[in-house]
Amino acid sequence: MEQLVALRRDLHAHPELGYQEQRTSDIVAQLLQEHGIEVHRGLGKTGVVGVLKRGNGTRMIGLRADMDALPMQDNGSQPWKSVHDNVCHACGHDGHTVMLLGAAIELAEQGDFDGTLVFIFQPAEEGLAGAKAMIDSGLFQQFPCDAVFALHNWPELPLGDVQTRAGAIMAAADRFDITVKGGGGHAAQPHLTRDTLLATSELVVQLNTLVARALDPCEPGLLSVTRMQGGFSHNMIPAEASITGTVRTFSPAAQDIIENRLREMALHVTAAHGLQAEVNYLRYYPATVNNAAMAQLAIDALDQAGIHVQQAKQPALTSEDFAFMLQARPGAYLWIGSAPSQPLHHSAYDFNDQLIPHGIQTLTALARHALGAEFPC
Incomplete structure (x- = not known):
């Protein structure tokens, strides 16, 4: 030994x-x-x-x-x-x-x-x-x-x-990456641009409601946002911002629901701010x-x-x-x-x-x- x-x-x-x-x-x-x-x-x-x-x-x-x-x-x-x-x-x-x-x-x-x-x-x-x-x-x-x-x-x-x-x-493991685009400008002139960080922050909050409101309460599931990035300067609204996270579920049906609702949420939250969202969703482990x-x-x-x-x-x-x-x-x-x-x-x-x-x-x-x-x- x-x-x-x-x-x-x-x-x-x-x-x-x-x-x-x-x-x-x-x-x-x-x-x-x-x-x-x-x-x-x-x-x-x-x-x-x-x-x-x-x-x-x-x-x-x-x-x-x-x-x-x-x-x-x-x-x-x-x-x-x-x-x-x-x-x-x-x-x-x-x-x-x-x-x-x-x-x-x-x-x-x-x-x-x-x-x-x-x-x-x-x-x-x-x-x-x-x-x-x-x-x-x-x-x-x-x-x-x-x-x-x-x-x-x-x-x-x-x-x-x-x-x-x-x-x-053990759960299925999915990864999502969402990039919010279409903004960028001077932080002192927010009325002349679209705020990617504000939209991304709102999206983070909304994603944390997704499992509780999309899945049957008896269906286990988890969504965690694990990374948020954007910006290089104290006086600049960045042109892009991004978030990354993981989803854990136990059935393909639950995976489908979460992925579809996540894509819809990203699209509509960013559209409300006059921005666009690119979503990559990877189901890497069943x-x-x-x-x-x-x-x-x-x-x-x-x-x-x-x-x-x-x-x-x-x-x-x-x-x-x-x-x-x-x-x-x-x-x-x-x-x-x-x-x-x-x-x-x-x-x-x-x-x-x-x-x-x-x-x-x-x-x-x-x-x-x-x-x-x-x-x-």
Whole structure:
């Protein structure tokens, strides 16, 4: 375990952004090969896949970990803080990688299963759709998994506790960018121009009413404006201003409603000020939806292994590109408690190393049970 902790801290000190995880991929591939696990590289550019077969079983189960870091400064105080400016493992993907490596090593050494395990080390989860890139590169054509599973550390849960649920567990993630145009002039002569900042400010306020007034009150949804830009001088009304934000929903119907109403709102609010709006709306991750049978299989597997596991009461509005894998194959996404910990994406976040043995136990129990369970359902 000391070696795995040291590796996790090394990965934390040397984070790599999406599709740039060359050093991480090299380390993963080398360790897999050292333990007799067949290695495949190049899927999704920097992805690594390890294949381990024992016995005569025909079932194939996939276990996935993400490897990439975030484009943000590491403000932690630990000796192993990031050596790279504005690149930081603030979501625990360094820990996810090490937990899956630890599980692969344990399963290779013990060999107490019948079938094939596929260890999927995925790049570019943070907004760049590395899961889709691996699938488009032929992941499930080469390795036709009967089911796939993934873990994410969850600071809101006690250390080692696991939660999952049937149906949606993480939200779809959309991004919008709105540019307001047609103004510009002297700040002391506002009557001679159109005020892009005033229109943009009003639009921000109105967008924050959209979910509450466009969606059924029983339909979960979220819209957050996260950036507002415009202007270069204290005495100038800028010709353009812009806002950026995110929308989180759990159904395509809700996505349609929000996108359509957002476009209408941008058009009409800016038109009332004599301005124009350009709207770009990107649906980059679908909702992460667990197969009901696979979620129950995961709960049964962990319960039998003595791991504290329960149904999550509600989904989270965060997003996850494992959603693409769950669209391609039945499976389930699980949260594993990592408290005490800073929140995910916090600039001082550091993965809780005490979670590593719990994660390994969870993944190995899940793999063994899934290979022996009766499904598809």
